[in-house]
Amino acid sequence: MEVKKTSLFNLHQKNGAKFVEFAGYQMPIQYKEGIIEEHKYTRAHSGIFDVSHMGQLFITGSDDLTKELEKIFPTDLTNLSINKSKYSFLMNDNAGIHDDLIITKVQNGFMIILNAACKENDFKIIEKKLDKKFDLKIREDLSLIALQGPEAKYVLEKIIPQSNNLKFMHGNSFSFEDINIYITRSGYTGEDGFEISIDNSKVESFVEILLKNGSKLIGLGARDTLRLEAGLCLYGHDLNETISPIEANLKWAISKNRINSNFPGSNIIKKQIDEGVEKIRVGIKPETKAIAREKTKIFDQNDKLIGNVTSGTFGPSVQGSIAMGYVTNNYSSSNTKVYLEVRGKKIPANVCDLPFYKKNYVKGETNVRS
């Protein structure tokens, strides 16, 4: 299969991007300054991320669409007001996660942002579950840009004057030149920021203006260190089809008034909430600089295997090695001493609260990760 390119490919190239293949797309892993500088620039100023490889699924149809989608997603969509977004999951019957996603209520339906590697499978699953009368479309004609960081609001305000009025996890349509663009106040870096859905033909000129206003292009490498410092999960690593949202410590994303209703895996979710889980996702802080990569084994002080790492890196803002992983439930409280097997040596580490790096989102509703 041919590797796809996003509409910003030429701009990435012009800005010195190093590319990697990710989910069938040629994506920039970093630019000239490197992952650490890009990470720090995003935390101190603002960064632009091309996330056009992600799926922008639009589902439209009659009024009963909301009820139909509630049979698929564990989220209260009935009370989701127009232009509001919620983090949610597509689950299998065992409550394993097919994908983690953001659902936004829009005119005549819902917009759902899907992970790039999952989008085709997600589409098939949702299409199969939904009545044919609803219209389902992944919009390949739209690009998706994330603008993240404390200065994101100032950079964006210069082009889209009203954008700073958006509250966290809220969106709206705005005009840019002669077209409509859709902006939500959201992101995946632990910073204030926006995601901008814009026509492929306009995305390059839009990003050029952001660059002129002082923002910089940031690659997938820094996106990964930023999200891990923020304690956010990466699908395919921290989440997969054998892990439930409860095990992933994401119970907050299951709407309280939906726990007793039916959706795929609802019986298991309810059971896990009532009875607890055997393994759970935790933050892990190694005591040395050694990096505990994905699949690193976690032991207790008696050399008993108690879990494994699912993401690990160097956190440029916390200036140290950080990791997330799953451990047996009775080792999950903060400050529990564990040992990570790195290159045959046992590295001491401590279970810790997430996120590693904390920053305030713009208020509008409770923090997405409350």
Add this chain to the structure above:
Amino acid sequence: MSEVKFSKEHEWITVDGEIATIGITKHATEMLGDIVFAELPEKGSSVEKDGTAGVVESTKAASDVYTPISGEVVDTNQSIVDDPSKINTDPEGSAWFFKLKIKDKSEMDSLMNRTEYEKFAKESAS
């Protein structure tokens, strides 16, 4: 001090009498990206030509560091363990990795000079 020589694993080596100083090349650091962790061989240990003698980790991945010749480790550079970013800023100077008491000088013969290494690096990168 002798001419600097290079290995196919992207290490450089200089020799001063009985003692060799070894580090990784600028080309290697450019391929690795930002280096965030370095592990060095233990002082007093013996290392064998082409064997593992350390580890560097970048934000992307871990890579072994090999020794281009055999010998006994007589010194290691703690400053790159304390601040691994030095390896990116001065890889072929102050960010050396370890010093060896050379076991067999003839092992140097198979290594490349700068011109040969630059040609090799260019070809292996493309």
